[in-house]
Amino acid sequence: MINLDNVTFRYGRKQPVLQELSIQLKPGHIYGLLGSNGAGKSSLMRLMAGLLYPTDGHIRVNGREPRRREPAFLEDLFFLPEDIDLPAITFARYVATMRAFYPRFNDEQFRAYLRAFQLPSTIGWLDELSLGQRKKFIISFGLATNTSVLLMDEPTNGLDIPSKAQFRKVVSAALLPDRLVVISTHQVRDLDALIDAVVLLNDHELLLNAPLEQVSQRLRFEISGRDLPADVLYAEPSLRGHAIVRENVDAADDTPIDLERLFNAAISSPQRMKTLFPAQKR
Template sequence: MINLSNLTFCYGSKPPVLQDLSLYLEPGRIYGLLGSNGAGKSSLMRLMAGLLYPTDGQIRVNNHEPRRREPAFLEDIFFLPEEVDTPAMTLDRYVATMSVFYPKFSDDQFRQQLKAFQLPATINKLADLSLGQRKKVLISFGLATNTSVLLMDEPTNGLDIPSKSQFRKVVSAALADDRLILISTHQVRDLDSLIDSVVVLNDHELLLNAPLERVSQRLRFELLGRDVPADVLYAEPSLRGNAVVLENLDPADDTPIDLERLFNAAISNPQRMKSLFSAPKP
C-alpha cells in the first residue's frame, strides 16, 4: 500500500516538481505511471523509495515513512532506477551480496527469469554487459526479491522488441495479491496488455488514477471519419479517419483501451478528465 497525502516536492528553491499530490495505490495491481519527460515520475518514485524527502505533505508505504529508511521498510521494497549500473563482479557474487537484504528472495525464480530473457546462468563480469542485458539482470533480480512493493523507472529503456514482450510476461507472472508493482514510462505502448491501473502526471499534478476497467466504463476509443463531435476529449488523424477519445454514455458497452490516446486525452483536456474520474480513497 502506498498513500500520499498533499505531497509537494521541490529541488531547493526551484519551482515544485510535484505539488499538493494525493494518491492511493493498493496491492494486487500493476500500475502504469505515465507522464511526459520532466513530469516528476522519477522524483515521485524516489520519494516513495525514501531517496528523496518531501518538501511538504506525507508518504506512507506499508505504514512506513520512507525517509526513515527503516530495515523493515527496506527489505520489503525494491526500486529499479532508470539509469542502472552494475559492479565489476560475477553474477553469482552479486546475488550472494545483494539477496541477503531481501528475506523473500528466490534464487530459483531469479534463474528462471534470466532464462526467459535468454541470459546465461553464469556471467563473469556484470559491468561488461550491454545496457539492455544489465536491465534484464536487474529486472529479474527485482522480481525475485518478492518484495510487497516493486518500483521500476523506465525499465524497458534499452530493451529490444522481443525483450519488451518478455518483460510484460515475467512482470505479469510476478504479480500477487499482496504485491504492488508500479512501472514508470514515457513509452506508453510498452505497457499495453500489462498494467491494470493507470496513473497520469502532468504539469506537477495528478490528472488520473484509475483501474482500466473504470477507464473503459467512462471513455470510448473509436475510429471516426472526418466529422469529429464537438465534445470529443481527444482526436488525432489517421490513415482511416480520426482516432478519438469520447465520453462513454453506455458503461455496459466498452471499447479496447488505447493507452497512448488515453494519455494524450488526459494532458490535452485535464480539467474535463479530472471531472470524469475521482481519485480512489483509502
C-alpha cells in the same frame, strides 16, 4: 499499500516538481505511472523509495515512512532506477552479496527469470554487459526478491521488441494479491496488456488515478470519419479518418483502451478528464 497525503516536492528554492499530491496505491495491482518528460515521475518513484524527502506532506509505504529507511522497509521494497550502474564484480558475487538484504529472495525464481530473458546463469563481469542485458539482469533480480512493493523506473529502456514482450509476461505472472507494482515509463505502448490501473501526472500534479476498468466505462477509443463528435476529448489523423477519444455514454458497451491516446487526451483536456474521474484521490 502506498499512501501520499498532500505531498509537495521541490529541489531547493526551485518551482515544485510535484505539488499537493494525494495518491493511494493498493496491492494486487500493476500501476502504470505516466507523464511527459519533466512531469516528476522519477522524483515520485524516489520519494516512494525513500531516496528523496518530501518538502511538505506525508508518505507511507506499508505503514512506514520511507525517509526513515528502516530495515523492515528496505527489505520489503525493491527500486529499479532508470540508469543502472552495476559494479565491476561477477554475477555470482553480486547475487551472494545483495540477496542477503532480501529475506524472501528465491534463487530458483531468479534463474527462471534469467532463462525467460535468454540470459545465461553463468554471466561473467556485470560491468561488461550491454544496457539491455543489465536491464534484464536487474529486472530478474528484482522480481526474485519477492518484495511486497516493486518500483520500476523506465524498465523497458534498452530492451528490444521481443524482450519487451517477455518483460510483460514475467511481470504479469509475478503479480500476487499482496504485491504492488508501479512502472514508470514514457514509452506508453510498452505497458499495453500489462497494467490494470493508471496514474497520470501533468503540470506537477495528479491528473488521473483510475483502474483501467473505470477508464473503459467512461471513455471510448474509436475511429471516426471526417466529422468529429461534439464530445470528443482528443483526435488525431489516421489512415481511416481520425483516431479519437470520447465520452462513453453506455458503460455496458466499452472499447479496448489505447494508452497512448488516453495519455494525449488527458494532457489536452485536463479539466474534462478531472470531471469524468471525480472520485479519484487527488
